[in-house]
Structure formats: structure tokens, C-alpha cells
Amino acid sequence: MYVGVHLSSTSDKSTADKSTADKSTAERLISVAGEIFAQKGHAATVREICTAAGCSVAAINYYFGDKQRLYVRCVEAACERKQRLFPVPQVDTVEIDTVEIDDDEPSRCRLEELLREFLRAVARRVGSEANLPWQNTLVLREIITPSEQVSQRLGEYFRPDFQRLDRLLGEVLGKELDSLALRRSLATQILARTMFLRTGKNLRAMLGLDTDENEVPERMADEICDSILNQIQALRPSLRDRNER
Amino acid sequence: MYVGVHLSSTSDKSTADKSTADKSTAERLISVAGEIFAQKGHAATVREICTAAGCSVAAINYYFGDKQRLYVRCVEAACERKQRLFPVPQVDTVEIDTVEIDDDEPSRCRLEELLREFLRAVARRVGSEANLPWQNTLVLREIITPSEQVSQRLGEYFRPDFQRLDRLLGEVLGKELDSLALRRSLATQILARTMFLRTGKNLRAMLGLDTDENEVPERMADEICDSILNQIQALRPSLRDRNER
């Protein structure tokens, strides 16, 4: 019977993933299974996973208990790797609190640069397919058709970053513009355009469009950030008039 | 041996779908299989499909040849139903061509209203979960992990609508602002925020956010349209100065 203690020796290896070599069997299983699960979902079979990982079928039950728990572990590993490889810049709340919220121009510029760095970080996380070949696909699958066991765990991964974005938007808006509805509207727009960094590639391929040069995540993040800041600017009549000199 | 001529009698039934009653076996199979495929992907089994459809397992091979071709038929049926139930307003090119492209205010208003109607239509298509319980999910699955046989067929369904959006954006921009890069940028933004009408629901549920009242597709389409028009407006310095009186 599986008791679930074998993985304690593998999770502390903080080295980057080598290509299916010199990794432990459990690590190889996760990366190989993650890729196959991303492609085929639950239709992936334990035999093709183990053949690709170069081990016998007994390994899955030995290390993870059963196929379902291997799948859950793959999603968790995907989130962990996304966060570790592309960490969101920690918004120092102290730094924010010391900034005066009124129309002080340089402090607002500082806040806008923080938002830009944040958007670049999450754009890198979603858009860099080379470093995350299957992780984003697997997470996207769970977003479209959530399974009970995984979705709440995914929520725990997303929530802190979302709250950070929400707080950041509130600071950029300033106290006379800030409102829950406006923050949600802007955050929704950001989430949508960020997710499209991943889904848009396939959609463009379907439409037969040439993959444009905006593929670089930072480039797209800047476009999103400029768009958001312009929309906020348009809501600030006093500042706009000042710039219209 | 399956010869693929049985469906000719079912495709001309243009009535709306009744709930698994009085429909032909092939139609019941498509709607039931579509729902199960949307939930479980290719992990769905022919037996659970046929049990839900109330027929024997032989029916799938009799009407569709095999499971894979039933799946392809489900995706096609999803696209057909989406287009039939929520048709995109046919932009009358004659009407557009007769409109002068210069800064004539009422004609530009007319073009912007055409864009708004277009965005509302595609928002209804993507956002109305009551009338399309599984169709959008199935199509989204194929966008994230495209299969060779289906993706090009999906492209043929999407392309005319996308080209119509592209043309419409060019007209709204006007000849002095229009450019391929700008059109693509705006179209990308629109596609992203439209797709999020569907994916955002699950994401909000994961984040524990209360489902806001903006769920109404038209409401969201108007928000997108206003945002797009404002961004275009910001690029038109002459007009903005005129409105700043």
C-alpha cells in the first residue's frame, strides 16, 4: 500500500530540470506525465507515460499512489515551477504606503513602473513557452474544465498574485478614482489579455495569421500596461487638462 | 462497413434542439456526446455516451463510423449551432462603401454602431451559456490543444468573422489612422477580452470572487466597445481637441 512519503527526498532538489536525465524517477514521471496530460488530458495512459519516462508501470503507484494523484501532482508542480521560474515582483507595501497618493507626479510614475514590472512578470510567466512547455497548457485545461480536487488548489496559487494586482491597481488609481467596480474592470481586462498570450498563439495559427513580432512577452506586457494607463489617464480630467498645455 | 451517408436525413432538420426527446438517434448522440466530450475530452467512453443517449453502442459506428469521427462531428455541430443561434450581423459592404471616410461625424457614428453591434453579437455567441451549454467548452478545448483534423476546420469557421472584424476596424479607424499593426493590436485585444467572457467565469470562481453583474454579454460587449473606441479616439488628436471645447 502506498503511504506517500517517498517524495520527501525529491522535493528539496532545487536545481532546474534537466531533460529527463539524471533526475529521479519521480521527477521524470512528473515532467513526462505533465507533458502528456497537457496534450491528451485524462486520456493519457499510464503505460505511455512510463514508457516515455523509462520506468515500469509500477513506479506510478509506488511514488504517487495512483494515476489521479500523479495528475494532481503534475498540476501542483506546474504552478510551483511557474512561480519559481517567473516570480512576481514583491510589491513592498511599506514602499507603497510611504508614497503620497495625491497628484504628486514622480510618486505616481513610481507606482506606474511597479505596475509595469508586475505585468511584465506575469506576461513572462504565461508567455514563455520555451521554459514552460506544458505547464501553462495543463493549467489552462483546468481553468476551462475544472475538476473539484484541483480547482480550489489552483485558486490558492492565483489568489495572492491577483490580490497584489488588485492592490496595485488601487494605488495607481489614487483615492479619488479608486472603486471596486473600476478595479475589477481593469483587472478583468488585464487577466483576459494576459491569458491570450498563450491561447492567442493557437488561435492565430488557426486563422492562418503570421505570428507577429509581438510574441515577446515584455513587448505585449508593455502594450497592455500602456493601454491600461491611458484608460486611467482618460478618467483623470484634471491631469489631462494639465498635459494638454 | 460504414459508408457515411446516413446523416443526410438529419442535417436538414432546422428545428431547435429539444432536450434529448423526439430527436433522431444521430442528433441525440451528437448533443449528448458533445456535452460529455466537453467535460472529459477523449477520455469519454462510447458506452457512457450511448447510455446517456439511450441507444446501443452499435449506433456510434453505424452513424459516424467510429468514435473519433463522432468527436469531429460534435465540434462541427458546435460551430454550426453557434453561428446559427447567434449570427454575426452581415456588414453590408455597400453601405460601408457609400460612407465617406473623412471626419464626417454622423457617418463615423454609424460605423461605430456597426462595430458595437458586431461585438455584441460575438459576445452573445461566447457568453450565453444557457443556449450553448457545451459548444463553447468544446471549441475552447480545441483552441488550447488543437488536433490536426479539427483545427483547420475551426479556422475556416472563424476566418470570415475575423476578417469582417478586421475590415470593420479599418473602416472605424479611417484612412489616415488605419494600419495593419494597429488593426491587429485592436483585434487581438477584442479577441482576448471576448474569449475571457467564457474562461473568466471559471477563473473568478477559482479566485473566490463573487460573480459580478457584468455577466450579461451585451453589457460586457459595450464595455469592450467603449474601451476600444476611446483608445481610437485618443489616437485622433484633431478630433479630441475639437471635443475639448
Place this chain on the structure above:
DNA sequence: ACTTGTTTGAAACAACTGTTTCACTGGTTC
């Protein structure tokens, strides 16, 4: 009634599914 072609249900098919068992490594500790 008889023939015709279409549709269905039950059973059977081989192949494959996830999981378990068990013998057997290779290494460590007494």
C-alpha cells in the same frame, strides 16, 4: 404476404486499461 432497406439491441471480440503482486536488484548497516 412478401420483399426491401434501414435501424436497433445483445452479445462477443481482441486489445488495452489501471492496479497489484512478487521476485530481485543494489546499497547500507549491523
Place this chain on the structure above:
DNA sequence: GAACCAGTGAAACAGTTGTTTCAAACAAGT
């Protein structure tokens, strides 16, 4: 050496998979 133990491979397990077969049911035309 002997005893231990995490880790592995090969085989076997019962159950399920997609597909096929075949006889029966059915409606329609002659």
C-alpha cells in the same frame, strides 16, 4: 557474512475499452 530496505522490472489481475457481428424489429412498397 547476514539482515534490512527503498527501488525496480516482469508478469498477472480483473475490468474496461472501441469495434464488430448477427439476428431481430421496423416501416414502406409491391
